[in-house]
Amino acid sequence: MSFDLLVKNGTLPDGRKADIAITGEKITAVEPGITAPARQTIDAAGQLVSPPFVDPHFHMDSTLSYGLPRINKSGTLLEGINLWGELKPLLTHQAVISRALAYCDWAVAQGLLCIRTHVDTCDDRLLAVEALLDVKKQVAPYIDLQLVAFPQDGYFRSPTAKANTLRALDMGVDVVGGIPHFERTMEDGRRSVTELCEEAAKRGLRVDMHCDETDDPLSRHIEQLIYETQRLGLQNRVAGSHLTSMHSMDNYYASKLLPLMAEAQLAAIPNPLINIMLQGRHDTYPKRRGMTRVPEMLSYGIKVAFGQDCVLDPWYSLGTADMLDVAFMGLHVAQLSSPANMRKCFEMVTTDSASIMGLEDYGLAPGKKASLVVLEASDPIEAIRLRATRLAVIARGKLVATAPSRASTLALAGRAGLVTRRHIVPPQD
Numbered sequence: 001m002s003f004d005l006l007v008k009n010g011t012l013p014d015g016r017k018a019d020i021a022i023t024g025e026k027i028t029a030v031e032p033g034i035t036a037p038a039r040q041t042i043d044a045a046g047q048l049v050s051p052p053f054v055d056p057h058f059h060m061d062s063t064l065s066y067g068l069p070r071i072n073k074s075g076t077l078l079e080g081i082n083l084w085g086e087l088k089p090l091l092t093h094q095a096v097i098s099r100a101l102a103y104c105d106w107a108v109a110q111g112l113l114c115i116r117t118h119v120d121t122c123d124d125r126l127l128a129v130e131a132l133l134d135v136k137k138q139v140a141p142y143i144d145l146q147l148v149a150f151p152q153d154g155y156f157r158s159p160t161a162k163a164n165t166l167r168a169l170d171m172g173v174d175v176v177g178g179i180p181h182f183e184r185t186m187e188d189g190r191r192s193v194t195e196l197c198e199e200a201a202k203r204g205l206r207v208d209m210h211c212d213e214t215d216d217p218l219s220r221h222i223e224q225l226i227y228e229t230q231r232l233g234l235q236n237r238v239a240g241s242h243l244t245s246m247h248s249m250d251n252y253y254a255s256k257l258l259p260l261m262a263e264a265q266l267a268a269i270p271n272p273l274i275n276i277m278l279q280g281r282h283d284t285y286p287k288r289r290g291m292t293r294v295p296e297m298l299s300y301g302i303k304v305a306f307g308q309d310c311v312l313d314p315w316y317s318l319g320t321a322d323m324l325d326v327a328f329m330g331l332h333v334a335q336l337s338s339p340a341n342m343r344k345c346f347e348m349v350t351t352d353s354a355s356i357m358g359l360e361d362y363g364l365a366p367g368k369k370a371s372l373v374v375l376e377a378s379d380p381i382e383a384i385r386l387r388a389t390r391l392a393v394i395a396r397g398k399l400v401a402t403a404p405s406r407a408s409t410l411a412l413a414g415r416a417g418l419v420t421r422r423h424i425v426p427p428q429d
């Protein structure tokens, strides 16, 4: 027996040491001491070998457009939406594709191989939808791209959004989105949640709504989203993105919501970089962090994954497609500092995120898709601390990116003493 590719002596995120054998696009074996020959071997001794990073919340139609046609002066979510509205009529099919493909190259270099992107359905041309469906096909050999039909200007608030959103779903967009807190009234928001969940149930699709992305503690559309998830039998298929109003809610009300979320198996997707940047903008001091209640959700067994949301666009002026940046910020904002919680933050940008997206062939096990990343780190906590170098990225059995070791670069420069890896004994809880 021989393999196409063998990754030798790596450390898996759970601490096991194993070789990973790959044949074609699939993982064939994960066990120590594989001796059968392989056409190509990667030595991962002392390095962390992880399934690829997964971004469960992104906007690929706006990425890399920073400064077009101007920058967001107030830094608020609402100016970002207005600015995107100014850019939308100027978009061309080719420009959206070029920017998205450039971003996908960044993603591959960072070991980010699964992305759920929302796509605006409020442009009557559905130009971004067509462009991203095209991108999805082009990157399919190395990135799993999932599209969410997202009525950015409001499913009811924008006159043609409803028809356009349904048309986008007919065109093959994978997931039903929404933005209830941006509708004209609370009642319109509630109705939008109901109609969109019914549409998802009818079509057999998942739901991922921008829900309550506001500092208003009375924005409670999450309640309706939980209700519809239960009523329509959509358990384990619905995610609430952002849920920032929960940060500001009355504690008693939140204590009622959290068990209901758990009961409906409704997942949460906070976006730490964007939440900490956009929320609390109307506060003086004390200034709210704005991110939703992550530790409390975890304590109720609610599935949580961190998303990146934006890179260089009307809402966010930074970003590098690095999900370890996202985990690093999420860990800080939610104060997830115990060893177990720090490891959880790594899972929230890998396995938990894949689970929310329903990626069944994801993971380091025989029969799964042969996509993985070799990180210059001893374990998931060190990977977050260092935002570790991606020494090798493998997508569907093919080596698609490599990077020089940071340690060897420093050693070459005569500065080996500055190497910051440090684990002698892995931290315990």
Ligand code: FE2
Binding pocket: 057, 058, 059, 118, 210, 309
């Ligand atoms: Fe978003």
